[in-house]
Amino acid sequence: MRRNLPRFQADALDANQTLVELLAEVAREKDATPAQIALAWLLAQRSWIVPIPGTTKIHRLKENIGALDIDLGPEEVARITRAADQIDIQGARYPEAMEQMTGL
Ligand SMILES: NC(=O)c1ccc[n+]([C@@H]2O[C@H](COP(=O)([O-])OP(=O)(O)OC[C@H]3O[C@@H](n4cnc5c(N)ncnc54)[C@H](OP(=O)(O)O)[C@@H]3O)[C@@H](O)[C@H]2O)c1
Secondary structure, eight states, X not given: OGGGSGGGSHHHHHHTHHHHHHHXXXXXXXXXXXXXXXXXXXXXXXXXXXXXXXXXXXXXXXXXHGGGGOOOOHHHHHHHHXXXXXXXXXXXXXXXXXXXXXXX
């Protein structure tokens, strides 16, 4: 499905690579993977936010569950948020017709 989403088109993927590089930088510092940092950042936002990453691979299931063991302190969370806010993410989340169905 994501192959049809604006944010996942080649130009947007190239432009948004800056965000992946940011996550990779933090991941190197925490001896983790970029996916784990993304999940840990999300988990740190609100106690009631529960990411549900899909995967067809057991090693990624284990990697993703490993995000629970990554302790991002408030300063690290704020640093990632500040840096991410500087990035002008390219490509809409959904095509217009689909966006209108979200009710947001
Ligand atoms: N109700 C809604 O509005 C809504 C919206 C979005 C999603 N969902 C549901 O939420 C669930 C999860 O959605 P999703 O978009 O995360 O799942 P998804 O559509 O399965 O996509 C996840 C993608 O990320 C890859 N991936 C997973 N872990 C990774 C990792 N650690 N490193 C690199 N790539 C990784 C997976 O590839 P591999 O399989 O190769 O690992 C897969 O291509 C699904 O059941 C979906 O239907 C619901």
